[in-house]
Amino acid sequence: MTPDRAVSVYLDHLLVERGTAENTLASYRRDLRRYLEHLEAAGVGDLADVTERHVGDFLVALRTGADGRAPLATASATRAVVAVRGLHRFALAEGMVALDVAREVHPPSPPRRLPKALDVATVDRLLEARGGEADDLAGVRDRALLELLYSTGARISEAIGLDVDDVDSTQRAVRLAGKGGKERIVPIGRPALAALSAYQVRARPGLASKGRGTPALFLNARGARLSRQSAWASLREAADRAGIAGDISPHTLRHSFATHLLDGGADLRVVQELLGHASVTTTQIYTQVTVDTLREVFAMAHPRARM
Incomplete structure (x- = not known):
């Protein structure tokens, strides 16, 4: 034929x-x-x-x-x-040919994009941009959400899926429900715990009063569980307030979490567990980010780097 x-x-x-x-x-x-x-x-x-x-x-x-x-x-x-x-x-x-000659010819692999990570100072500016006003319930909530995202490396779906009982202040840990229903316990820093405590005391009761009662940790203005879209908008508003340009998403804080851990000397396997990656190969992409950072520092600081 x-x-x-x-x-x-x-x-x-x-x-x-x-x-x-x-x-x-x-x-x-x-x-x-x-x-x-x-x-x-x-x-x-x-x-x-x-x-x-x-x-x-x-x-x-x-x-x-x-x-x-x-x-x-x-x-x-x-x-x-x-x-x-x-x-x-x-x-x-259909019997037109005796062999599938295209079976071993595979489509080209898309270029692997390195995750975007903010530097530590920029993360600090982002986190400080929300939660300053006592009567700003959404602002207090957003500060707690952003602190948690950066402190735990949680996916946005994991963060908004948290219930109040998933945060253990005594053990300084959070129980996250990851992909495939797999749960993991991750530590959480004191600044994030402080922001969560402030939210639960100052803002959550007021938000909860407008709803029908829910165990969800992060609530919207109607007292229901915060949506992914609303969480993204909260981050965008914080970035605007902090004067941070560029494409910022909730995943940016997850990337920053992983990159800063590796920059600080954390073991790749530990970062894998914290991120909830099934395979360490997924986590290895962050090592390229840190290598790029080291290369930039080397180029600027070493006396014979540019000779």
Whole structure:
């Protein structure tokens, strides 16, 4: 069967039998049209003559523009490879070919973005930006929330999921419910405990009076559990008050927590446990952040760094 005919049958299959969305089909048509041009240029007239090298060369052309077309970004190239892999998998299942030559050709991996971490002084400014006014219930709450996020490295979902009984002031520890329902006990610093105590004495009763009663630790203006969106807005307001520009999210404090621990000499395995990572490889990305910091300091301070 010609590649052109195989693509036509495959697209019909996606539309009729799989119910694929039209936008997705349109993208697949564009990607597979480029693939057909690639095969034609290589002199391939039958789908059974396609080899793994043809598919691999197509991936290279997508990323480099070797076929005279504009190179594609990682996400677009990934989509195109997925379309080609789907075509060949379908062709094998339908008996058009005897081998799936695209099986071992994998989409390009997206560039790994290093997490953004604030320096210690900037974190201090952020935390000091909220909770100063006694009658500002939301401000007192937000200060406690931000202190907890930075002190424990909790995910925002873990923080807003806390109940009052999850904080043990005597043991200076917090019980967090992580991904997959896995619980972990993490220590919490005195400044965060002080902010939580101030919140529970000065602000939470007033917020709770507007609701129907809930064990949730962090409450919104209606006395219900604080949402992820509201927590993000609280952080954004604190950042604005502190004059901190850039893209700041609740995860920024988690990144800062991990980076500052490693900068201070903490063992990677300990940081892994504190963050609740299933694998230490996930935690290792923070070591690159600290290496970059060390490199900057070295470049500025060592007398022969720039010679």
